Amino acid sequence: MVQLGSRLLKGYRGGHVVIRFALGGCTNRPFYRIVAAHSRRARDGKYLEQLGCLDPLPNAHGERVAGLNLERLRHWLGCGAQLSRPAEKLLGLAGFLPLHPMTVTGAERLRQRAREVAAPPAAGSPGAGDAP
Amino acid sequence: PPAEGEAARPAFGDEAVQTLLRRMTGLDLQKVFRPVKTELKPPKYKLMTEAQLEEATRKAIEEAKEKLIMPPVLNEREPIDDVLAEDKFLEGTETTKYVFTDLTYSIPHRERFIVVREPNGILRKATWEERDRMIQIFFPKEGRRVIPPVVFKDEHLVTVFQQDRHEDILNMCVAQFEPDSPDYIRVHHRTYDDIEKHAKYDLLRSTRHFGGMVWYLVNRKKTDGLLTDMIHRDLLDDATSLITLYHMLHPECQSAKEAKERKLQGVDLIKVFVKTESQKEGYIQLALQAYEEAMATSTAS
Numbered sequence: 249m250v251q252l253g254s255r256l257l258k259g260y261r262g263g264h265v266v267i268r269f270a271l272g273g274c275t276n277r278p279f280y281r282i283v284a285a286h287s288r289r290a291r292d293g294k295y296l297e298q299l300g301c302l303d304p305l306p307n308a309h310g311e312r313v314a315g316l317n318l319e320r321l322r323h324w325l326g327c328g329a330q331l332s333r334p335a336e337k338l339l340g341l342a343g344f345l346p347l348h349p350m351t352v353t354g355a356e357r358l359r360q361r362a363r364e365v366a367a368p369p370a371a372g373s374p375g376a377g378d379a380p
Numbered sequence: 381p382p383a384e385g386e387a388a389r390p391a392f393g394d395e396a397v398q399t400l401l402r403r404m405t406g407l408d409l410q411k412v413f414r415p416v417k418t419e420l421k422p423p424k425y426k427l428m429t430e431a432q433l434e435e436a437t438r439k440a441i442e443e444a445k446e447k448l449i450m451p452p453v454l455n456e457r458e459p460i461d462d463v464l465a466e467d468k469f470l471e472g473t474e475t476t477k478y479v480f481t482d483l484t485y486s487i488p489h490r491e492r493f494i495v496v497r498e499p500n501g502i503l504r505k506a507t508w509e510e511r512d513r514m515i516q517i518f519f520p521k522e523g524r525r526v527i528p529p530v531v532f533k534d535e536h537l538v539t540v541f542q543q544d545r546h547e548d549i550l551n552m553c554v555a556q557f558e559p560d561s562p563d564y565i566r567v568h569h570r571t572y573d574d575i576e577k578h579a580k581y582d583l584l585r586s587t588r589h590f591g592g593m594v595w596y597l598v599n600r601k602k603t604d605g606l607l608t609d610m611i612h613r614d615l616l617d618d619a620t621s622l623i624t625l626y627h628m629l630h631p632e633c634q635s636a637k638e639a640k641e642r643k644l645q646g647v648d649l650i651k652v653f654v655k656t657e658s659q660k661e662g663y664i665q666l667a668l669q670a671y672e673e674a675m676a677t678s679t680a681s
Binding site: 308 | 464465467469470471472473476477478479480481482483484485486493495496497503510513514517518527
């Protein structure tokens with residue numbers, strides 16, 4: 249029990265507030281909670297506030313449901329919280345933040361790979377040089 | 381659009397209309413407070429004086445009036461199709477859409493932001509059905525389900541009507557759907573049509589749905605069956621209220637003009653209305669005759 253107490257009352261040196269995903273759910277059934285927590289805390293540990301959730305598996309209507317408490321999100325961002333990369337990408341998709349550059353780059357890369365898969369069987373020459 | 385001002389076309393919520401509808405709904409305490417299927421408890425008996433009994437009856441009437449507040453009648457809502465962003469280069473990265481709901485507690489549900497990011501990269505506002513589903517998932521309301529029950533489909537409504545459970549299905553409908561959703565309006569119209577077809581008006585009397593039904597029938601000028609039913613049950617005041625409402629909504633019709641000129645009241649009003657407006661004149665004349673004979677015999681004896 250003493251170990252439990254010290255883990256909950258931990259004070260850290262350094263570190264900052266991050267808004268990130270905390271994984272929950274069961275085997276082969278993930279469920280993310282969008283959470284404001286200290287960066288040094290465990291991923292699923294004690295957090296400051298839950299700001300939303302994301303269900304990565306599509307539901308009966310073929311949609312992935314996500315909830316975002318925008319008012320509190322704005323509050324924490326105003327307090328100087330940082331965002332993890334998946335959180336930034338999700339907020340970019342939602343339209344709250346501008347689209348993350350890696351989302352765009354990822355889409356480009358996917359298209360490039362699709363083109364390379366399609367092109368070599370058709371043309372013998374190697375595909376057009378790597379687009380940076 | 382009519383050339384006269386807004387006062388020409390009375391709306392469902394106007395004071396005068398509501399007063400007329402409330403009078404027609406009636407206040408049968410036995411029916412309003414009839415036993416709802418709850419946990420079985422032994423009855424409680426209280427010993428009261430006359431004054432206390434009056435007080436209790438008065439409080440019961442107040443509560444009954446609250447229970448009889450009519451659910452709103454609105455026009456069907458316009459579908460939402462508003463695109464917030466088009467990012468066509470995202471095509472192919474995802475296979476399913478994302479639905480984002482704003483979970484801020486203090487904003488009303490109508491103003492909540494619910495957006496959908498489609499697999500082809502378009503960021504659009506969610507449709508009304510998606511909105512209702514998401515709001516029910518995150519802010520569940522009593523008596524409402526995320527996916528509407530199958531009983532609201534047309535083929536199953538028929539079964540419900542055969543069991544005479546119009547009031548129950550209308551209560552379920554009010555709990556499940558928003559007043560301006562097409563499903564709400566469709567279920568209500570089917571129920572009212574079925575009641576009018578089989579003349580089961582008494583099922584809804586003294587419930588909060590009676591006003592809505594009368595409004596629907598008067599707007600479509602299908603008031604004959606209801607008028608006959610009222611005269612059969614000797615509710616002449618209700619009949620006059622019904623005709624007054626009809627005249628308020630259709631001021632250009634023949635009987636409205638006659639009534640205004642000659643300032644008719646009571647049975648005369650009904651007679652003029654029957655001669656000019658109704659389709660089933662014969663039935664209503666017969667009912668009126670029977671009523672007058674009954675009045676004559678009761679006053680004579």
